[in-house]
Amino acid sequence: MTAFTYRKRVLHAEHVPLPAIAEAVGTPTYVYSSAALRSHFRAVTESFGEHPHLVCYSVKANSTLAVLRLLAEEGSGFDIVSGGELARVKAAGGAPNKTVFAGVGKTAEEMAAALAAGVLFFNVESPEELELLDAVGRAQGRRAPFAIRVNPNVDARTHRYIATGLKTSKFGVPFEEAVGLYSRARKMKGLEAVGLDCHIGSQITLTSPFKAALTKVGGLYQELKAQGHGLRYLDVGGGLGITYTEEKPPSTAEYARTILAAVGATGATLVFEPGRSVVGNAGVLLTRVLFRKKTPARQFVVVDAGMNDLMRPALYDAHHGLQPLVQRRGKAVDVDVVGPVCESTDVLARQRPLVLPRQGELYAFMSAGAYGMSMASTYNSRPRPAEVMVDGSAWRVVRERERVEDLWRGESP
Ligand code: LLP
Numbered sequence: 058m059t060a061f062t063y064r065k066r067v068l069h070a071e072h073v074p075l076p077a078i079a080e081a082v083g084t085p086t087y088v089y090s091s092a093a094l095r096s097h098f099r100a101v102t103e104s105f106g107e108h109p110h111l112v113c114y115s116v117k118a119n120s121t122l123a124v125l126r127l128l129a130e131e132g133s134g135f136d137i138v139s140g141g142e143l144a145r146v147k148a149a150g151g152a153p154n155k156t157v158f159a160g161v162g163k164t165a166e167e168m169a170a171a172l173a174a175g176v177l178f179f180n181v182e183s184p185e186e187l188e189l190l191d192a193v194g195r196a197q198g199r200r201a202p203f204a205i206r207v208n209p210n211v212d213a214r215t216h217r218y219i220a221t222g223l224k225t226s227k228f229g230v231p232f233e234e235a236v237g238l239y240s241r242a243r244k245m246k247g248l249e250a251v252g253l254d255c256h257i258g259s260q261i262t263l264t265s266p267f268k269a270a271l272t273k274v275g276g277l278y279q280e281l282k283a284q285g286h287g288l289r290y291l292d293v294g295g296g297l298g299i300t301y302t303e304e305k306p307p308s309t310a311e312y313a314r315t316i317l318a319a320v321g322a323t324g325a326t327l328v329f330e331p332g333r334s335v336v337g338n339a340g341v342l343l344t345r346v347l348f349r350k351k352t353p354a355r356q357f358v359v360v361d362a363g364m365n366d367l368m369r370p371a372l373y374d375a376h377h378g379l380q381p382l383v384q385r386r387g388k389a390v391d392v393d394v395v396g397p398v399c400e401s402t403d404v405l406a407r408q409r410p411l412v413l414p415r416q417g418e419l420y421a422f423m424s425a426g427a428y429g430m431s432m433a434s435t436y437n438s439r440p441r442p443a444e445v446m447v448d449g450s451a452w453r454v455v456r457e458r459e460r461v462e463d464l465w466r467g468e469s470p
Pocket residue numbers: 115118136159219221256258259260294295296297330331332333334369373427428
């Protein structure tokens with residue numbers, strides 16, 4: 058769904074003109090569309106129809122309480138990777154018993170808190186982690202429900218920084234070792250095997266990697282069931298890509314068909330961990346032009362959002378569309394849109410054709426809802442942006458702009 062459209066040359070989020078938000082709240086500010094969030098979430102869950110499934114939104118993509126609350130109200134579960142994310146889910150009113158806990162480096166304290174909270178299961182990524190989880194389970198006098206995350210050794214054909222299913226990756230347990238691990242776990246009193254898990258990467262724009270990985274994982278699930286393990290859940294991870302520029306990712310319906318063809322017959326309750334496909338195109342980052350600067354080699358446009366606010370271009374060379382909040386006619390020139398941070402990688406849009414922006418004009422970085430605010434930092438002692446949620450013609454600030462005093466909270470001079 059496209060929630061951000063021009064009306065009379067002014068970019069709107071649903072029915073709200075974005076310049077009104079920028080003037081009231083300042084910039085940089087993230088703005089989310091509730092209608093887009095709901096529609097993207099519903100598209101995933103509805104495309105699996107009657108097939109038993111649970112969508113566990115991947116909190117890392119955007120962990121803002123208002124986003125989590127909206128999705129919890131839609132019936133979403135959550136995929137978490139830290140005690141901090143669990144605390145956020147609880148603070149937003151999310152259900153721990155619809156929450157799965159992944160990650161290669163859980164501490165005993167994080168495991169104990171999640172077990173006490175009653176998470177649905179832990180996705181375990183190594184033999185040593187399995188032993189620690191067993192000890193945590195025994196200490197609480199209960200069996201910790203777990204799935205082993207297997208690494209199917211499949212190339213997700215995405216950016217190498219966000220591919221996780223190759224055998225050189227730190228994630229998951231080698232496919233061949235899974236059977237042995239489940240039989241070892243059977244003898245451990247603090248554990249209960251309830252599922253099998255895999256996740257091969259992010260921003261995947263083809264169905265073939267999902268098909269290849271899940272065909273293998275579905276076969277393993279059947280094998281483990283045949284060996285008498287009482288598995289009920291098959292967690293297929295997240296990773297469905299979105300359109301930033303020219304990408305043509307599969308629709309949720311095509312994605313669902315691929316998954317069901319590969320693992321539908323296992324009888325397992327399917328668990329999904331979508332992040333980007335739910336929030337990515339439901340958010341934008343508003344920014345204001347500070348200066349223009351022409352050098353013999355480049356036309357620069359300096360804006361008030363930097364790599365600390367939106368890290369993806371600097372970290373992954375990622376492309377985010379850039380649109381003026383008020384359209385103006387003119388000849389397009391190639392500009393480098395850069396932030397104020399003292400790093401040469403603080404380029405948010407490189408050689409982008411734009412009608413030459415003017416000082417004070419407002420722009421929106423598009424498709425910024427996923428891995429935008431959740432990866433923001435205070436580098437260069439820049440307070441993190443405000444966040445706004447739009448719903449129809451209404452909008453509200455859901456996170457105040459960080460205050461300068463917040464920057465040294467807990468420090469002693
Ligand atoms: N499940 C697991 C185990 C994951 O590691 C991830 C993402 C997801 C689910 C959600 O994947 P999604 O549906 O969002 O693709 N910061 C990078 C993306 C890192 C993805 C990390 N894991 C970026 O900005 O592109």
